[in-house]
Amino acid sequence: MAANFDFQAYVDRKKNPESEARGGFGDYAFSGDIRVLRQIQKLAPVRLVVEAGVRAFKTFQKNELLGRAVRMNRRQFPHFHDMVVECSETLTIPIPTIYVVENQSLNAGTFGTNEESFILMNSRLLDKFTPEQVKFVIGHECGHIHNSRVVYHTAAKFMAQGVGIYLKYASLPASMALAGWSRRGEITCDRAGMLCAGSLDVALSAMLKIAVGDKLSETIDLDEYVGQLDDMQQGLGRFSEIMASHPYLPKRVKALQLFAESDYWKSYIGESGGRPLDEIDREVEEIVKVL
Numbered sequence: 001m002a003a004n005f006d007f008q009a010y011v012d013r014k015k016n017p018e019s020e021a022r023g024g025f026g027d028y029a030f031s032g033d034i035r036v037l038r039q040i041q042k043l044a045p046v047r048l049v050v051e052a053g054v055r056a057f058k059t060f061q062k063n064e065l066l067g068r069a070v071r072m073n074r075r076q077f078p079h080f081h082d083m084v085v086e087c088s089e090t091l092t093i094p095i096p097t098i099y100v101v102e103n104q105s106l107n108a109g110t111f112g113t114n115e116e117s118f119i120l121m122n123s124r125l126l127d128k129f130t131p132e133q134v135k136f137v138i139g140h141e142c143g144h145i146h147n148s149r150v151v152y153h154t155a156a157k158f159m160a161q162g163v164g165i166y167l168k169y170a171s172l173p174a175s176m177a178l179a180g181w182s183r184r185g186e187i188t189c190d191r192a193g194m195l196c197a198g199s200l201d202v203a204l205s206a207m208l209k210i211a212v213g214d215k216l217s218e219t220i221d222l223d224e225y226v227g228q229l230d231d232m233q234q235g236l237g238r239f240s241e242i243m244a245s246h247p248y249l250p251k252r253v254k255a256l257q258l259f260a261e262s263d264y265w266k267s268y269i270g271e272s273g274g275r276p277l278d279e280i281d282r283e284v285e286e287i288v289k290v291l
Helices: 007-015 020-024 031-040 044-066 078-091 123-128 131-146 150-160 172-197 200-212 222-226 228-232 236-241 249-259 263-268 277-288
Strands: 069-071 097-101 108-112 117-122
Touching: 031 172, 031 277, 044 097, 044 108, 044 150, 044 172, 078 097, 078 131, 078 172, 097 123, 108 131, 108 150, 117 123, 117 131, 123 131, 131 150, 131 172, 131 200, 150 172, 172 200, 172 249, 172 277, 200 222, 200 249, 222 228, 222 249, 228 249, 249 277
Parallel strands: 097 117
Antiparallel strands: 069 097, 108 117
């Protein structure tokens, strides 16, 4: 049965901060994600880009993706399916549909609309990641669904890949706005992944594997890696990130380290203390912003 996607109803839900738990966001969500999304929803060019994304997904992208994938369930990849069930329970969302596709990159993605979404996981990631690291990735992708990010996320992802259907809709300001929101949304979803994995160390190890591969990641000095942020934040070179849908990985690592200092995380793992999450969010905003 085809999904009845009502774009305006989706936007209206997102504009109401009292509906659907913080306007459709989890209580762990990065406040910069929420703020920027509410800003870009007011921009007509962005709406055109997103609507084009929905049409592209429904007309050809979905079939292209699913034509080469295997659906994960209790009979196909049951061990990983159990992780999906656990993550959905942690984030209190319906069990999402996940497909596995043969691909040698360590990657995964969430696509579609809020009513008809699915997660695509590359086979090499499942082969090379530990079960705990896989759970972080699954949790990250479930974070897109939990925080009602799927529609805009799909549009931003296709924009970053240069999908031709957007060319007649997209303007530079709209593209920059959508990319700026997408980068902040990745911070929210990293937090969702960490909640599902239950460990900062597991989350960081998964991210480092994505950065340099499964073998070299074990030799990385984490402090030295995060120290690259100082060089990244200086000079005109920092603007190279402006059209990217994801923040550079050292920024994401540092943002998760800060989240681990929050009272939210401390309470989640049964500890006391920690810094207020809004204070953490102000520091994270300084890290992820480009302009």
